[in-house]
Amino acid sequence: MTTTAPQVGRDSRKKRGGVLGNTGLYIAVSVAALLFLLPFYLILRNSLSTDPEITGENWKLLPSFQWGNISELFNDPTVDFAKSMWNSTVIAVSMTVGTLLICSLAGYGLARIPYKHANKVFYVVLATLMVPTAVTFVPSFVLVSSLGWIDTYRGLIIPGLFSGFTCFLFRQYFLGFPKELEEAARVDGLGYWGAYWRIVVPNSLNFFAAMATITFISGWNAFLWPLVIGQDPSSWTVQVALSSFMTNQTVNFHLIFMATAISILPLVFVFLFLQRWLVQGIAQTGIKG
Amino acid sequence: MSTTTTRGVAQPAPAKAAPARPRRRLRGNPTFNFWLFTGPFLVGLAIFVFVPIVWSIWLSFFDARFTVTPSKFVGLDNYKSMLTNPNFTGSLVTFTVFAALIVPLTWALSLALAMLVHRLRFMRAFFRSVFFLPTAVSYVAAALIWKMSIFTGVRFGLMNTVLGWFGVENIAYLSDPNPPWYWLVIVTVRLWLQAGFYMILFLAALQNIPAELYEAAAIDGAKPGWQTFRYITLPQLRATSTAVILLLLVAAYQAFDEFFNIISTKATWGQTPLMILYKTALGENQDYGAGSAGAVILTVLICSVTLLQGKFMGFGRGEDSK
Numbered sequence A: 001m002t003t004t005a006p007q008v009g010r011d012s013r014k015k016r017g018g019v020l021g022n023t024g025l026y027i028a029v030s031v032a033a034l035l036f037l038l039p040f041y042l043i044l045r046n047s048l049s050t051d052p053e054i055t056g057e058n059w060k061l062l063p064s065f066q067w068g069n070i071s072e073l074f075n076d077p078t079v080d081f082a083k084s085m086w087n088s089t090v091i092a093v094s095m096t097v098g099t100l101l102i103c104s105l106a107g108y109g110l111a112r113i114p115y116k117h118a119n120k121v122f123y124v125v126l127a128t129l130m131v132p133t134a135v136t137f138v139p140s141f142v143l144v145s146s147l148g149w150i151d152t153y154r155g156l157i158i159p160g161l162f163s164g165f166t167c168f169l170f171r172q173y174f175l176g177f178p179k180e181l182e183e184a185a186r187v188d189g190l191g192y193w194g195a196y197w198r199i200v201v202p203n204s205l206n207f208f209a210a211m212a213t214i215t216f217i218s219g220w221n222a223f224l225w226p227l228v229i230g231q232d233p234s235s236w237t238v239q240v241a242l243s244s245f246m247t248n249q250t251v252n253f254h255l256i257f258m259a260t261a262i263s264i265l266p267l268v269f270v271f272l273f274l275q276r277w278l279v280q281g282i283a284q285t286g287i288k289g
Numbered sequence B: 001m002s003t004t005t006t007r008g009v010a011q012p013a014p015a016k017a018a019p020a021r022p023r024r025r026l027r028g029n030p031t032f033n034f035w036l037f038t039g040p041f042l043v044g045l046a047i048f049v050f051v052p053i054v055w056s057i058w059l060s061f062f063d064a065r066f067t068v069t070p071s072k073f074v075g076l077d078n079y080k081s082m083l084t085n086p087n088f089t090g091s092l093v094t095f096t097v098f099a100a101l102i103v104p105l106t107w108a109l110s111l112a113l114a115m116l117v118h119r120l121r122f123m124r125a126f127f128r129s130v131f132f133l134p135t136a137v138s139y140v141a142a143a144l145i146w147k148m149s150i151f152t153g154v155r156f157g158l159m160n161t162v163l164g165w166f167g168v169e170n171i172a173y174l175s176d177p178n179p180p181w182y183w184l185v186i187v188t189v190r191l192w193l194q195a196g197f198y199m200i201l202f203l204a205a206l207q208n209i210p211a212e213l214y215e216a217a218a219i220d221g222a223k224p225g226w227q228t229f230r231y232i233t234l235p236q237l238r239a240t241s242t243a244v245i246l247l248l249l250v251a252a253y254q255a256f257d258e259f260f261n262i263i264s265t266k267a268t269w270g271q272t273p274l275m276i277l278y279k280t281a282l283g284e285n286q287d288y289g290a291g292s293a294g295a296v297i298l299t300v301l302i303c304s305v306t307l308l309q310g311k312f313m314g315f316g317r318g319e320d321s322k
Helices: A007-015 A019-047 A051-055 A068-074 A081-112 A118-130 A137-146 A153-160 A164-175 A179-187 A192-200 A202-221 A224-229 A238-247 A253-284 B002-010 B030-059 B077-083 B086-119 B124-136 B139-150 B158-165 B182-207 B211-219 B226-236 B238-253 B257-262 B273-282 B288-313
Strands: none
Touching: A019 A253, A019 B086, A019 B124, A019 B139, A019 B182, A051 A253, A068 A081, A068 A253, A081 A118, A081 A153, A081 A164, A081 A192, A081 A202, A081 A238, A081 A253, A081 B030, A118 A164, A118 B030, A118 B288, A137 A153, A137 A224, A137 B030, A137 B273, A137 B288, A153 A224, A153 B030, A164 A202, A164 B030, A179 A192, A192 A202, A192 B030, A202 A238, A202 A253, A224 A238, A224 B273, A238 A253, A238 B139, A238 B257, A253 B124, A253 B139, A253 B182, B030 B288, B077 B086, B077 B288, B086 B124, B086 B182, B086 B238, B086 B273, B124 B182, B139 B158, B139 B182, B139 B257, B182 B238, B182 B257, B211 B226, B226 B238, B238 B288, B257 B273, B273 B288
8 A cells, every 4th residue: 555656646746856845845745743642742741750740830841751640540449440341342342243244244235145135225324324423312312211221231232233334334345346256165065154264354354353443443433322331430431531530620630631641542552553454444445436 | 955945944034025136135134123222222221211301291291309200280371380490591602601602612622633633644543532532531531631620710720820920819700690600611612522523533534535526626626724724625524524513412412421520519600401400300309390391492492593593504414414
């Protein structure tokens, strides 16, 4: 991907006596990069500072590295941060596994199984994309509360598994899946189910990895639904706990920022590690031009 | 041996459906397999998407406070009360201002970043990662940094500290809607969070523009820079731009997290439609009827905006699924 820079761009830049233009380009992109990294620096700096260092007027670039802030956060009696981290992990992992399983199967069915009403079914799925999930939270809350699922993992996880959007993305992907591979499966005498698990899935791991990352991130970062369903503090996710810090007067600045830093760290690692698949996955989603 | 027999058996079975393409078929009955694959998803979709929507429409015609099994039919009263509720109508104005700011700004910034990164000869992956990284951060965490570290309104906040070096007085960004400084906070936080994602879409599209187009333009005498951008790049990105704008609009409609965490929920300004619905349905009154009516109004609005945009900008023209 990185190596396919169009030759023309390079040539024309060379013709313009590139060194100056190139320097300008790198200055511009570096300034932008610094601005984009600034908030990350602020979190790290503040999370390892004392409160006076954060709220004092004399700004110092580096904090005094209060590593004790970490244990102080996890021992804080007002918010059970460890529990909320655990809740978020359980929710994000099960949502990822469940969504991938359910939506990829459906996407494959819609894209590749020759059933005469498949298109009608697909339009029904498309219609749900028009109704944004955030707007359906009132009726969904009504349903989940009448099922008695408030404050439970079930209530936090299951309604989120049936993502019309993820199903749509899988369908788009499978439409472009090479037919030759499935013909090989046919020669081997496999049925749809066997071909799917033995041929299609093993050859689509890149896309699955990308979708897994996207689902995990959105599960980890979700706020409105966990806020609505998680009414008891023991069922709070990290995001709800963070939000409660902002309105809770007794929690200190350094703890707030330490909590933020810890809530972001796992994702940043996931992100940097899986970046290649993520970028490919997003580029492949069918929203490209 | 078994291979040939199974094929021989499987072929005549779906003969009625499509005699023209039996050799493309996998073994097994397509109809059964179709439902096997899509069934679990469709059942879940029915329970957790369609049932709530229908239930919501039902509730919106009833007086439903603290209950989801109402008895008193009130007709369109819930709709009337939502549409005459200054908080709700005000929230629609808030959304409109927000969309008018965030959609073009994100579009321009993500396209600019994509074009910068696209032209880089080395360290391209590094800069792409830097701009993409904020996508990993939650709106809650970002709101926290913006509210408690950058735009605090007192001197220890980064913005006022920097402005202070130039002798500018402290600006209270979030406590007063006059002048509406809070838009600066709200818009920049979302710009930072989402620009990298859309940059990736634009990068993918830029890589798909055939190099011959630029060669042809150069031969025709188009100057590199603005002319090339205006007559080659921009038209070639049309399909992606349309999709990006649509996604941005829908995302703007659903704005909740950063508004909820940055702007005091007690404030009468800067409330998005979802915040009003949240307060109506889950606040002190638990008014599910009015909340549902608001949700229906919002859904209708979003659908019409989406369809209108599709009509004007030809959504999907260049990127048909097949």
